[in-house]
Amino acid sequence: MDNKYNGWANYATWRIQLEIVDDYVHMLTNEIAEGQYDDWDWSDVADVADTIRNYVDEVITQDIPNDSLALSYAYAFLSDVDWYELATHAQEYWEENAKQFTACDNCEAPLEIIEGSAPGYCNDCEKLMEVKL
Numbered sequence: 001m002d003n004k005y006n007g008w009a010n011y012a013t014w015r016i017q018l019e020i021v022d023d024y025v026h027m028l029t030n031e032i033a034e035g036q037y038d039d040w041d042w043s044d045v046a047d048v049a050d051t052i053r054n055y056v057d058e059v060i061t062q063d064i065p066n067d068s069l070a071l072s073y074a075y076a077f078l079s080d081v082d083w084y085e086l087a088t089h090a091q092e093y094w095e096e097n098a099k100q101f102t103a104c105d106n107c108e109a110p111l112e113i114i115e116g117s118a119p120g121y122c123n124d125c126e127k128l129m130e131v132k133l
């Protein structure tokens with residue numbers, strides 16, 4: 001029998017992905033593209049799983065008082081989440097998306113790399129360069 005939920009390991013994994021992790025991964029993708037994590041290697045699935053788990057933990061527990069029944073229920077829900085599945089999904093997303101960007105050499109705006117060639121400057125900066133020449 002297939003216990004998956006909408007293609008994810010289970011209901012908790014699906015909901016956490018949908019409501020928290022998806023936005024977080026997109027936010028990280030933009031930050032990676034902006035060069036904020038030059039030294040961050042996302043190839044280790046355990047590291048990515050920890051990063052995602054810590055973020056979700058923060059989001060969920062920030063509004064719940066410590067030692068409350070609600071917090072204990074929240075942790076019971078989180079204990080069902082397949083963090084490795086979420087991490088693997090994030091890695092695949094970054095492989096496809098985060099590496100397609102570089103930063104403008106002048107203003108550091110994210111630039112898409114098209115077919116392996118980096119443009120160097122964004123359109124605005126390129127115009128400025130032309131004016132200077």
Ligand SMILES: [Zn+2]
Pocket residue numbers: 104105106107108109121122123124125126
């Ligand atoms: Zn620029």
